[in-house]
Amino acid sequence: MTGRKWSKEEIEILKKYYPTASRELLMKMLPGRSWNAIQLKAGRLGLRRVAGNRCNLGPTxxxxxxxxxxxxxxxxxxxxxxxxxxxxxxxxxxxxxxxxxxxxxxxxxxxxxxxxxxxxxxxxxxxxxxxxxxxxxxxxxxTIEKLEKLLEDDKLFISFLRGFYESDGSLCWKSKYKILAIYNNNLRLLEFIKRRLEALGFRKVRIYHNKGKTYMLTIQYNKEEILRLLTLMKPVIKNEVVDYKRLFAKSRPRDEKGRFIPLRQNSCGAKLLE
The missing domain is CATH 3.10.28.10 (Homing endonucleases)
Incomplete structure (x- = not known):
């Protein structure tokens, strides 16, 4: 009795990840396939596991x-x-x-x-x-193109951003001046991050040329967006604000998907969109 036919997508996953990915990850990426079936198909494709200290280069x-x-x-x-x-x-x-x-x-x-x-x-x-x-x-x-493909999932993007922020980021939290910034020489990388943050509902993301030396991506003068990003990333450093979890809980309302409800600015201040 023959098993279920392998799809083109499954074969591509095998070719890309079988040599290096862990057994657990492969079975997670190929639901419904047993480890014996995965090994058998890989053998027929001429794939071999890399010996020694393998590392998992799957999207985690x-x-x-x-x-x-x-x-x-x-x-x-x-x-x-x-x-x-x-x-x-x-x-x-x-x-x-x-x-x-x-x-x-x-x-x-x-x-x-x-x-x-x-x-x-x-x-x-x-x-x-x-x-x-x-x-x-x-x-x-x-490359940037490969990075964008690797980080298509929002959770993976946030994990990437956490590492990038812990490396190149800074946080200034004063009574009249609040800014979260990331400094880097790679403008294309910062532009990619800006696009993804805007897709997640962040409206105050800006990129500046910092004194002709490097580029700076910022969220500034917007406490709610800074707190929201910190809450998403959960960085182990550069997170020193005054009880930001408590403050964030009192921020403006969010929709059913957890995103902020847009605000309209007018002469009387910010109001919720109807």
Whole structure:
């Protein structure tokens, strides 16, 4: 008795993810297929599992978070000894641990050092290091177009944005001046983030050229949108506002999907649209 015919989409998933993805992820991406059936079909297609320290390059929140971090403070490179390295050096122990945990989740074996002082008079730092030729080559091939495809799901985009914000973001929360900003030299990347945030209902997203050196994506002077974004991302650092969960709970109403109901500005102030 023959089983259910494999679709073109399932075969594409096999070709792309079978060599590196974990067994659990493959079975999740191919519902209704047993592990034996997956192995049998992969064998007929001539696919083989990559031996050694495999990493899961499937679309997961952890991978999206890692990419966000690396596009900010992190780095990938090949050292003089030919070792493929994934690194992050930061001052925050919480940030370092969060990055290391995400690396573990995709199958890598990171090491965390610290705190240590790189130079006299400098603040202590933490360093996270992992090794993977497979990951480094994959990351180096990641274009904006591929990134957009990887982050099609809103949850994956938010995970990416959390990592990017923890790396390159800042938060100023004063009585008369509230601004959430992300600084980066890649204008196309910031434009992509701006489009996705606007699609999620954020109306106050702007991009500025910061003193001719770098670009700055901001949400400013809008407490509700800043609090909403912080609540979505749940960053482990750069989240110091006064009880923002309580304040956010008192913000203006949302619709059935959890999105803010648009406001109309007039001379009497903001009013709900009818």
């Amino acid at each position: 929140p952890e991978l999206a978070y890692i990419v966000g971090v690396l596009m900010g403070d992190g780095s990938v490179y090949v050292d003089k000894k030919g070792s493929y390295r994934i690194e992050l050096q930061v001052r925050s122990e919480e940030f370092a641990k969060a990055f290391a945990q995400a690396l573990k989740a995709i199958g890598l074996k990171p090491r965390v050092w610290g705190p240590y002082k790189p130079y006299t008079g400098k603040k202590p730092r933490y360093e996270v290091v992992a090794h993977s030729k497979e990951f480094v080559e994959w990351y180096r091939s990641l």
